[in-house]
Amino acid sequence: MQKRQLINKKPAYYRGQLLLEDDFIAEQRYHANARYRHSLNLHGWGIVRGLEVRHAGANEVVVSPGFAIDGRGHEIDLQREEKLDLSSNAANAVLVVSLVYDEEDTPAGGDDERRTRKCYAVLSAAVGAAEAAVILATVELDDKSQVTPERITTANRRYLKTLLTPGCVSAKALDDHLRTGWLRMPFRPTPIPADKEEAPPAFRVGPTEARSHREIDRQPNTKGAAGTMAISLAPSVTRVLRLRVAGEQNEAQMTVELFIGGWDAQKSKHIARSVLKEEVKGGPYDRTWDIAGGDIHLETSTLSIEIRCSGYTRVSLVAVEVSCDPALLQVASVIG
Structure with missing residues (x-):
């Protein structure tokens, strides 16, 4: 006995087919989704390296360069150090510093711009974090809405831990x-x-x-x-x-x-x-x-x-x- 279960659909082509933009988008989406599934199921998600959160002043923290995979399988490569301004937050607020992937919905501009879709690493310091965001640190502001080094905690940082099946790693x-x-x-x-x-x-x-x-x-x-x-x-x-x-x-x-x-x-x-x-x-x-x-x-x-x-x-x-x-x-x- 055999049973077949539909698990996916992949783009297919034939000689003489007229290819439109939707066909190319479907091709990219198929490979992108396959990579996301690979990352989540074989590697998990979280911080791979870097992305350290440090004190940078009374109202600022700095996030170092690093690499992470978010909860949807997106690879996020933060290539430069970034500062986050915390001055607009209320006194005694508890902020979550997080990283999430984003990309433009519809390319705009001239022909050159329309040929690419821009992808972004989005850092935020807010009360709570977006769904599937990678948590980097928690920052607790004082009664003057300021932050000190000891008020930056990393206990809730999520690190990527490669998923291993039993017996797949030998003593060798x-x-x-x-x-x-x-x-x-x-x-x-x-x-x-x-x-x-x-x-x-x-x-x-x-x-x-x-x-x-x-x-x-x-x-x-x-x-x-x-x-x-x-x-x-x-x-x-x-x-x-x-x-x-x-x-x-x-x-x-x-x-x-x-x-x-x-x-x-x-x-x-x-x-x-x-x-x-x-x-x-x-x-x-x-x-x-x-x-x-x-x-x-x-x-x-x-x-x-x-x-x-x-x-x-x-x-x-x-x-x-x-x-x-x-x-x-x-x-x-x-x-x-």
Whole structure:
């Protein structure tokens, strides 16, 4: 089944046709209306650039050059700075500075003038604005009908915001600093539970860092500390690139291990995959490691870190560099 709906009529010509002025007007109108629809539906309307409103005296404001599209899709190119005189307005009036498109209805004058239709950028400062006008600023006059810089507000300026359909901008189209970034957090570990062997002591967790205990039950701590922490991932993360761990003190040895976990939906199986395990020697430390095989499934992958130390250690920073670029996701499902 098919249904046809009339959406437009475009001028058509045939050999031997007598063309009159209405035919050329219809041709121009067709293309002009198509451009207006394009602007409104693909780009929206508002200020594209410039058109700043500034104080220029007790009774004047000035509008800088700029470009805008009005609410009917007309392109308005204000090429020169213009001043607006506000002296004729009543005291305490609230004026809207706006920009609108206009053109002559009927060309007048000699043959040269009649061959063109003049188009204008019309600036106004009035109580209210014309339909489809682009709002540039609001000006509040004082009790002497004068304006000061602080009485010019731009909160109601309408900027053009390109209309985008969901999924039309890929991660590749983003700037580099938007495709990758560092997730930074203090180390807030959960103690490792006892299993077959005695569990190491837990870290002492403060608001900004975790420390192993120097003493336990008034006796020197000779077992260090250990703990694990889940790392929250943003919905769009597709790969873990690097891990960074830093702290002021590490009096013995510390082991850092990063895990990608989660669920394999195809095999109905838990995933626990170590993607990095490194030793950190004593002293202040600030270490960064590249992660091999750091692919993250968009729906089912998790990330966690385990830190074990054999002496007194302080952990100030855990950070992971991640990417949101789908091109880096080499597989469609979780790798076990």
